[in-house]
Amino acid sequence: MALGSESIHGMWSSRLMFILAAAGSAVGLGNIWRFPYVAGENGGGAFVLVYIGCIFLIGVPIMASEILMGRAGRQSPINTMRDLVAHSNANPLWQVIGWMGALAGFMILSFYSVIAGWAISYMLQMAAGDFTGGDAVQAQEAFGALTGDPVTVVGLHTVFMLLTMGIAARGVGAGLETTVRILMPALFFLLIVLVVYAGVTSGKFIEGLQFLFSFNVDKLTWNGVLIAMGQAFFTLSLGMGAIMAYGAYMPKDVSVLGTATMIALLDTAVALMSGMVIFPLVFANGLESSAGPGLMFVTLPLAFGHMTGGAFFGAIFFLLVTFAAITSSISLVEPAIAWLIERLKASRVKAALLVGGLAWLFGLGSAFSFNIWSDLHFVGDKTFFDVMDFTSNNILLPLGGVFIALFAGWAIDQEITRDQLAVSPRVYATWRFVTRFIAPAAVFVVFVLAFF
Ligand code: PHE
16 A cells, blocks of 8 residues: 655644754653753763663664654554554554554643643742742742642643643644744753853852763662663653654655754753753752752752842743743644544644643643642552653653564564665664664663563
8 A cells, every 4th residue: 555645734844843843842841850850869970871872772763763654654653553554564463552652642741731830830930039049948838839739730730731732733834833943942042041050150060060970880770770761762752653743744855864863962962951950050059969850840949049140040941941841742742633633534623622631631630649639649659640650651652662663673564664764775774773673672671670
């Protein structure tokens, strides 16, 4: 059967727009909120090295696989998988990749939107000068007061979800592309400003760098390696079809491997730069680098509260976080929206409402995990939020990523991968070897060692 040549959902207008959109998907809360605190909890240096290794050894080849599969199928991941399976005479079970991805997308978006809501609140609070001159107790209490108030948390979660739905409903060109075209350059600019600001005003730039790059193996456990790997998948948006969906709108003449490398580089740069904003401020104020999910929300406002221009730069910081979250959340809903449009011939507006509405409903569980449901433990001592975060990042994404690698390496018609990658035989053979053996084996080994 013939595979599509144009997507019915629209196309990115250029290579740059694809890069901005995919980098927009990749750069998000994962880089600014999650990376610094998981690096902090896992001792810094060695963790960061494992993380970077995972990004380039496992992440880039899998990202290339996702992009090429999307571009070959030119539909939602679910239907792209259906057509690729049929075209390659592969086992129908491979279609689970599309479905599992849609599920992971829902789970991630549901808690993502809750955290992004906090960032919106912090942006306003910082701008209002709420943290100026405050102490650690006050910063902790402010975080507790926000997350402990179900009405505010749900309200902010609703605002963020509405923003996501509004952009997604406008389509690939007017919605997604317009958004990334404005927000991504703004994000890069603000981040550079903040790195300089944090470095200059804290006087602890070097300590921050040392923390991120000093190699201290003692602090690293197998569980830490699993978290580094999960973080690599999460931060690159891999394993759930977001990049596959975006790949479906990519022009044919663009290099897949080159672009995937570029996106991984941008994403890693943003994660490291976020660390270079956060850790110098943490150390300058004698705070703990291992503070957990509250790192960004408790220690940073405290630090900004004591710095010249802190209210202004603090507000800028949380504005940046909100921008980063939006350009990611629109990619989390795209696979499901595209599928609803293809399957039910639904309008984009209706599809966006349905997907956003469902994720919103699911998100209530995460919103309540910090207040009325904080004592409800769903698995072990994990709250609803913990279960969503752990299952999607550490299980569904790596598993989805492995299936994608195995499918692209073993099951897909090789003509498709050759044609889509369009590289020299040597590069092709390298990509194929890594995708067939190295990436799946690495994920498998980490799974086994971390869980047993
Ligand atoms: N990569 C995004 C981040 O780092 C999260 C994300 C995961 C987005 C999966 C889309 C798909 O915040």
